[in-house]
Amino acid sequence: MKLVFRHYLFRKWSVVGRQRSAKAEDLVPATKNEFERLKNMADKVVVKAEKREGRGKNDARRIREAKKVPVVVYGGGGEAVAAVAELSDLATILRSDTGVNTIFSLDMAGEGSGDVIFQDRQIDPLKGRLVHADLRRIAKGEKIEVTVPIHLIGEAVGVEENEGGVLNQQTREIKVLCETSKIPEFIEVDVTNLQLNESIHVSDLKVGEGVEIHELPETVVASVVLVKEEELEPAPEAAEPELVDQKGEDSEEGEGETNEK
Numbered sequence: 001m002k003l004v005f006r007h008y009l010f011r012k013w014s015v016v017g018r019q020r021s022a023k024a025e026d027l028v029p030a031t032k033n034e035f036e037r038l039k040n041m042a043d044k045v046v047v048k049a050e051k052r053e054g055r056g057k058n059d060a061r062r063i064r065e066a067k068k069v070p071v072v073v074y075g076g077g078g079e080a081v082a083a084v085a086e087l088s089d090l091a092t093i094l095r096s097d098t099g100v101n102t103i104f105s106l107d108m109a110g111e112g113s114g115d116v117i118f119q120d121r122q123i124d125p126l127k128g129r130l131v132h133a134d135l136r137r138i139a140k141g142e143k144i145e146v147t148v149p150i151h152l153i154g155e156a157v158g159v160e161e162n163e164g165g166v167l168n169q170q171t172r173e174i175k176v177l178c179e180t181s182k183i184p185e186f187i188e189v190d191v192t193n194l195q196l197n198e199s200i201h202v203s204d205l206k207v208g209e210g211v212e213i214h215e216l217p218e219t220v221v222a223s224v225v226l227v228k229e230e231e232l233e234p235a236p237e238a239a240e241p242e243l244v245d246q247k248g249e250d251s252e253e254g255e256g257e258t259n260e261k
Helices: 032-036 056-065 087-094 246-260
Strands: 046-051 068-075 078-086 104-108 112-123 130-137 143-153 165-169 173-179 187-190 199-201 220-226
Touching (some): 046 087, 068 087, 078 087, 087 112, 087 130, 143 165
Parallel strands (some): 143 187
Antiparallel strands (some): 068 078, 104 112, 112 130, 143 173, 165 220, 199 220
16 A cells, blocks of 8 residues: 655745745755765765754754754654754755755664655754754655646747737646656646637646646646736926016005005
8 A cells, every 4th residue: 555645845944933045055056066975876865864862952053063954854654763964965955956855865873774855944044054854754655745846948929929928927836746756856838839818727737657736727827918018198297387576566565555645
């Protein structure tokens, strides 16, 4: 029997208030050499870890000062284990092309090795540094729900043939359910034949065998709309101020006073 669990990706969450953060360690792509150094002879990414003995904020601070990250490993029918891994190793995985969807082997001293995936992570909002991670064990044949990006390709005909035609991408990522070996890096959508006032919906997307889309079919992915520039009405001309001859008024007033006398 295949096991199924839902895997929600919390991207760039910070420690304080769990706000979204887009700092250096999530934005700078990992170089090929950085990623290759984590692979073993079977071309699999391996991260070494050790059990965490201490607890509390002071222990966590000492771990981070040593350029390591406290992690919790759970799922897969086993007990939760607190561990410590190298910051550079985990940051390299997060900056790779597959990012948080990367399946990698966690080799823990005294516990053996097993496949895991990022379930959650926390990023320091000021330093942009990974400060904690939850890793989920992956059992063979297990399906997980992950979020993958949508890439648009082609030039929409509705944009090329209509002045003011604009291509809008309303949905940039979707949730899919599949085995870890079938997780797509992204879903490609060709918009070449998209006409003015037409839309592409989730129901129109094509995915590989064994991949289920977990979004509403009627959700709009992309559309071409006509954007017209509003003509601004000219501002009304300001009326010229009426000039008053102060000297003349004074003279008239003076003459009136003289006549009265």
